[in-house]
Amino acid sequence: MANKVTLKQIAQEVGLSPSSVSLVLNNRPCRISEENRKLIKEVAARNHYVPNQIARSLVMRESRTLGLIVPNIESRFFASLAGSLEKRCREDGYALFITSSGGSADDDLELLRQLVTRGVDGVFLVVGDEFSDDRALREEVSHLPIPAVMVDRAIEGLECDKVMFDHEMGGYMATRYLIEQGHRRIACLVNARRSNTGRKRLAGYERALREVGLPIDARLEFESEYYIPSAYESSEAVLATDATAVFASSDNIALGLLKRLHEMGKSIPGDISVVSYDNSAADVLFEPALTAIEQDPGVLAEHAFGCMSKRLAGRGGRRAEEVVLEPALIVKDSVLELTKHN
Amino acid sequence: MANKVTLKQIAQEVGLSPSSVSLVLNNRPCRISEENRKLIKEVAARNHYVPNQIARSLVMRESRTLGLIVPNIESRFFASLAGSLEKRCREDGYALFITSSGGSADDDLELLRQLVTRGVDGVFLVVGDEFSDDRALREEVSHLPIPAVMVDRAIEGLECDKVMFDHEMGGYMATRYLIEQGHRRIACLVNARRSNTGRKRLAGYERALREVGLPIDARLEFESEYYIPSAYESSEAVLATDATAVFASSDNIALGLLKRLHEMGKSIPGDISVVSYDNSAADVLFEPALTAIEQDPGVLAEHAFGCMSKRLAGRGGRRAEEVVLEPALIVKDSVLELTKHN
DNA sequence: TTGTTGTCATCAATCGATTGCAATATACCC
DNA sequence: GGGTATATTGCAATCGATTGATGACAACAA
Numbered sequence: 029m030a031n032k033v034t035l036k037q038i039a040q041e042v043g044l045s046p047s048s049v050s051l052v053l054n055n056r057p058c059r060i061s062e063e064n065r066k067l068i069k070e071v072a073a074r075n076h077y078v079p080n081q082i083a084r085s086l087v088m089r090e091s092r093t094l095g096l097i098v099p100n101i102e103s104r105f106f107a108s109l110a111g112s113l114e115k116r117c118r119e120d121g122y123a124l125f126i127t128s129s130g131g132s133a134d135d136d137l138e139l140l141r142q143l144v145t146r147g148v149d150g151v152f153l154v155v156g157d158e159f160s161d162d163r164a165l166r167e168e169v170s171h172l173p174i175p176a177v178m179v180d181r182a183i184e185g186l187e188c189d190k191v192m193f194d195h196e197m198g199g200y201m202a203t204r205y206l207i208e209q210g211h212r213r214i215a216c217l218v219n220a221r222r223s224n225t226g227r228k229r230l231a232g233y234e235r236a237l238r239e240v241g242l243p244i245d246a247r248l249e250f251e252s253e254y255y256i257p258s259a260y261e262s263s264e265a266v267l268a269t270d271a272t273a274v275f276a277s278s279d280n281i282a283l284g285l286l287k288r289l290h291e292m293g294k295s296i297p298g299d300i301s302v303v304s305y306d307n308s309a310a311d312v313l314f315e316p317a318l319t320a321i322e323q324d325p326g327v328l329a330e331h332a333f334g335c336m337s338k339r340l341a342g343r344g345g346r347r348a349e350e351v352v353l354e355p356a357l358i359v360k361d362s363v364l365e366l367t368k369h370n
Numbered sequence: 371m372a373n374k375v376t377l378k379q380i381a382q383e384v385g386l387s388p389s390s391v392s393l394v395l396n397n398r399p400c401r402i403s404e405e406n407r408k409l410i411k412e413v414a415a416r417n418h419y420v421p422n423q424i425a426r427s428l429v430m431r432e433s434r435t436l437g438l439i440v441p442n443i444e445s446r447f448f449a450s451l452a453g454s455l456e457k458r459c460r461e462d463g464y465a466l467f468i469t470s471s472g473g474s475a476d477d478d479l480e481l482l483r484q485l486v487t488r489g490v491d492g493v494f495l496v497v498g499d500e501f502s503d504d505r506a507l508r509e510e511v512s513h514l515p516i517p518a519v520m521v522d523r524a525i526e527g528l529e530c531d532k533v534m535f536d537h538e539m540g541g542y543m544a545t546r547y548l549i550e551q552g553h554r555r556i557a558c559l560v561n562a563r564r565s566n567t568g569r570k571r572l573a574g575y576e577r578a579l580r581e582v583g584l585p586i587d588a589r590l591e592f593e594s595e596y597y598i599p600s601a602y603e604s605s606e607a608v609l610a611t612d613a614t615a616v617f618a619s620s621d622n623i624a625l626g627l628l629k630r631l632h633e634m635g636k637s638i639p640g641d642i643s644v645v646s647y648d649n650s651a652a653d654v655l656f657e658p659a660l661t662a663i664e665q666d667p668g669v670l671a672e673h674a675f676g677c678m679s680k681r682l683a684g685r686g687g688r689r690a691e692e693v694v695l696e697p698a699l700i701v702k703d704s705v706l707e708l709t710k711h712n
Numbered sequence: 713t714t715g716t717t718g719t720c721a722t723c724a725a726t727c728g729a730t731t732g733c734a735a736t737a738t739a740c741c742c
Numbered sequence: 743g744g745g746t747a748t749a750t751t752g753c754a755a756t757c758g759a760t761t762g763a764t765g766a767c768a769a770c771a772a
Contacts, residue, residue, distance in 0.1 A: 032515040034758060045722050050760060059720050076513045081487040082428050083758035086727045091424075093488065100453065101468065107449040111442065114470050123484045126443065126468040128456050142465045145423040146435065146488075171372040171418045376728060387752045392730060401749055425728035428757045 033075045042071050053079070085147050093123045094336065095143035097136055099156035101128035104279075105306055105325060106154065109180070112329035113152060120337065122149070131156035133165045140168055150175040150336050155183055175339035179332045181225060189335045189344070191328060191351040195225045198321040198355040199232025199277065202303040205319070205357055206273045207240055210366030211301060215248040215271035217262060217281050222253065229277045229305070252281050259284025267292060272366065273301035281305075282318060297364035304362070316361035323355045375417045384413050395421070427489050435465045436678065437485035439478055441498035443470035446621075447648055447667060448496065451521070454671035455494065462679065464491070473498035475507045482510055492517040492678050497525055517681035521674045523567060531677045531686070533670060533693040537567045540663040540697040541574025541619065544645040547661070547699055548615045549582055552708030553643060557590040557613035559604060559623050564595065571619045571647070594623050601626025609634060614708065615643035623647075624660060639706035646704070659702035669695055 035053075039046040044064060051058040052068045060068075071077075085091040094117055098106040110126045117124040125148065129135035136156055143151050153169070153176055155162070166186050169176055177189045199216075206214050216233045219226035234244050248271055252262040259281040266274055267288065276282035282304035289296060296302055296316055304320035331351045338344045381388040386406060393400040394410045402410075413419075427433040436459055440448040452468045459466040467490060471477035478498055485493050495511070495518055497504070508528050511518055519531045541558075548556050558575045561568035576586050590613055594604040601623040608616055609630065618624035624646035631638060638644055638658055646662035673693045680686045 030513040030515050032758095035760095036758075046759080047723080047761075048721060051721095054760085056761085059718090061720065064720085076510075078483060078487050080428075080489070080758050082424055082433075082489040083727090084760075086422075086424050086428060086729090086758080087760050089727070091488070101443070101456070102446075102449050102453040104444075104446070104449075107444050107446075110468075111444040111470055114443070115472075123469070123481075123488070126452075126470070127465070128453055128468070130457075139465075141420060142423075145420050146433070146465070147422070147424040168418075173372050173374040374728095377730095378728075388729080389731075389753080390751060393751095396730085398731090401751085403750065406750085422728050425757090426730075428728080428759090429730050431757075 030076065033077045034080070038068070038072050038075060038077055042068050044068065090149050091147045092121055093125060093148045095125045095127065095148040095151040097127050097129055097139045097151065098154045099129055099131040101126065109325040109329055112326040113333065116329050116333045129156055133160045133162040137165045137168055144172065144174060148174065150340055152177050152179050152332055152336065154179045155181050175336060175344065177332050177335045179328060184224070187348050189339065189349045191332045191335060193323045193328070193353045193355050195228035196232040198305060199229035199275070200236045201355065201357045202275045202305070202321050203233045203236035206275065206301065206303060206363065207236060209363050211273040212242060213248065213271045214273045214275060215250065215266050215269055216275040216277065217250045217252050217259060217266060217285060218277040219252055219254050221251055226277055233275055252284065254278050254280050256280050256284040256287070260287050263288035267294065271300070273363065276302055276304050279304055279306040296362050301363040318362045319360045320358055321355045322358045327353060372418065375419045376422070380410070380414050380417060380419055384410050386410065432491050433489045434463055435467060435490045437467045437469065437490040437493040439469050439471055439481045439493065440496045441471055441473040443468065451667040451671055454668040455674065458671050458675045471498055475502045475504040479507045479510055486514065486516060490516065492682055494519050494521050494674055494678065496521050497523050517678060517686065519674050519677045521670060526566070529690045531681065531691045533673045533677060535665045535670070535695045535697050537570035538574040540647060541571035541617070542578045543697065543699045544617045544647070544663050545575045545578035548617065548643065548645060548705065549578060551643070551705050553615040554584060555590065555613045556615045556617060557592065557608050557611055558617040558619065559592045559594050559601060559608060559627060560619040561594055561596050563593055568619055575617055594626070596620050596622050598622050598626040598629070602629050605630035609636065613642065615705065618644060618646050621646055621648040638704050643705040658704050660704045661702045662700055663697045664700045665697045
């Protein structure tokens with residue numbers, strides 16, 4: 029294991045002052061003879077000199093590093109978001125530190141502190157469980173000494189840049205499509221109890237029904253957490269109804285549902301039609317391919333970085349910016365068109 | 371956006387010296403009156419004081435931060451590895467900075483520098499493309515001023531702690547199992563050209579065949595990159611053979627194969643048996659569930675952290691440690707038992 | 713000789729913490 | 743009151759960089 033080499037050591041070896049070495053290695057405009065320039069560079073290279081960014085950030089007061097906090101890096105959607113964001117950051121010369129909280133507000137808070145304290149210039153925050161006690165977290169976020177951008181999910185009522193998809197619209201689009209295909213009895217499987225996004229998707233679902241004068245039937249609205257087993261549990265009840273279609277409000281929920289369907293020997297879309305959400309498992313072999321509301325994590329990343337960029341450049345407005353992105357309906361093969369029915 | 375509060379400012383407000391404030395806030399054994407202690411803590415809290423870890427690491431020469439470089443955070447296996455590793459690090463009070471390279475040795479090198487320069491105490495390295503020009507990378511790794519642990523994949527001939535699964539054994543186990551189930555014509559689909567792991571899995575496949583005296587038939591060995599489309603392409607040829615079973619040496623390869631199988635109307639395991647690798651898509655609904663060689667990322671994380679921990683404590687031996695983990699065969703429903711055949 | 717200009721390089725303060733040692737204040741003892 | 747012990751707190755150096763101000767020296771003009 030090699031030792032860390034410092035500016036001073038290089039200076040010593042070259043026989044010049046640390047200042048000169050710094051100047052040269054950073055290519056600053058300064059008057060150092062060509063000869064010494066070469067010498068310095070050569071010695072630095074030979075010694076594998078890497079400037080200590082820690083020391084540098086201390087005086088420069090910026091680290092060209094950004095932080096990202098996601099609730100769970102093992103989720104496909106967040107992993108993809110992290111990947112896109114990292115690429116985007118790198119394009120602008122920023123390093124991105126990805127951290128994964130356990131999902132609780134306490135974890136988020138802890139990681140947020142870790143990042144701030146380690147001198148990131150800004151932080152992207154995808155909050156976890158939206159219904160745990162987040163007072164400390166909101167307090168912290170509102171006192172942050174660096175810009176923060178909330179991505180995909182927001183803490184309600186917190187003045188902070190936000191970039192997210194329109195979940196209400198997603199729910200609406202999915203349901204609307206099912207209606208257009210002739211479905212009248214449409215069930216939905218959502219996480220409304222513990223998730224704001226779920227709540228919004230449900231609202232969109234109901235709006236679509238209302239819009240065409242269909243009744244909103246509480247017996248067709250089912251609750252599920254964003255985990256496959258939870259959805260699997262809830263799905264049995266769904267299949268006991270007379271619904272001809274289901275809006276599954278997340279990909280995991282869809283997977284749980286599909287598993288149950290398969291076990292019961294029901295086919296899609298023959299026995300029942302399905303619209304899913306988050307086409308993040310698109311590359312996996314589904315049979316049939318699922319029609320879904322898609323949220324491109326790359327787009328999310330792009331806009332989130334845009335917001336951050338503005339703030340970092342001091343161009344952000346006084347008030348928080350809120351970007352709402354429209355999801356897309358990707359039609360595949362899991363919905364049956366009912367020509368004459370009901 | 372709040373301002374950053376420094377020790378000095380707190381000291382000023384309390385009317386004591388920065389040293390005293392530092393001592394108290396770090397709970398160091400020192401003789402500061404109970405009264406002032408309280409006062410300091412109160413003022414610090416009121417001002418949302420967070421110590422500047424940057425400044426602290428500079429003098430302490432440790433940051434209690436570790437770094438991880440993976441080739442692609444969007445891969446399920448790496449995401450899972452990252453998640454496990456992060457949890458493990460946090461348990462010991464370390465923060466983990468996850469970074470995702472593009473997969474090339476150049477990217478790895480760049481990120482490695484980024485991490486070192488930002489003062490991580492150690493780095494976990496999952497190298498990307500094993501066949502790009504990695505001279506600069508090996509050079510850098512061997513001169514690293516901090517401990518490094520290579521995970522899952524290694525640069526051959528580099529003296530460095532390594533933790534990985536036994537890929538040869540994995541290939542062997544998969545093939546051996548197929549043989550035991552009565553298969554004699556077994557194809558394999560591997561990434562031997564661009565991946566050491568693939569090469570090893572192929573070696574294991576061949577060993578299993580040799581062991582029972584089956585011929586090694588080059589016409590049954592097919593090449594595929596670790597991407598679904600690539601496997602999809604290669605699969606057509608596989609199905610043109612008389613093989614009754616296929617060893618698909620990664621989950622993505624299995625997916626590409628499955629897609630093709632489905633399109634050709636072939637059923638598993640009726641028409642052909644499949645053993646997959648990396649049971650990382652286990653929670654997704656496959657039909658039928660795939661028998662596979664499983665590598666638990668959590669185990670990998672645990673051992674990797676163990677190595678790192680030793681090094682950080684200065685307990686690591688002079689020589690590099692090499693941990694080889696055994697994968698597991700998880701039997702599900704994608705292999706048909708041939709009782710009398712051939 | 714003195715002054716001017718230009719070239720090359722260094723000084724010293726700074727960023728925000730930590731910490732060994734020195735310093736001061738107070739109490740206690742004879 | 744002088745001396746010693748003890749309780750509190752502050753000084754100043756340090757970590758490794760950056761950077762505006764400044765110095766040293768040579769060449770050349772007047």
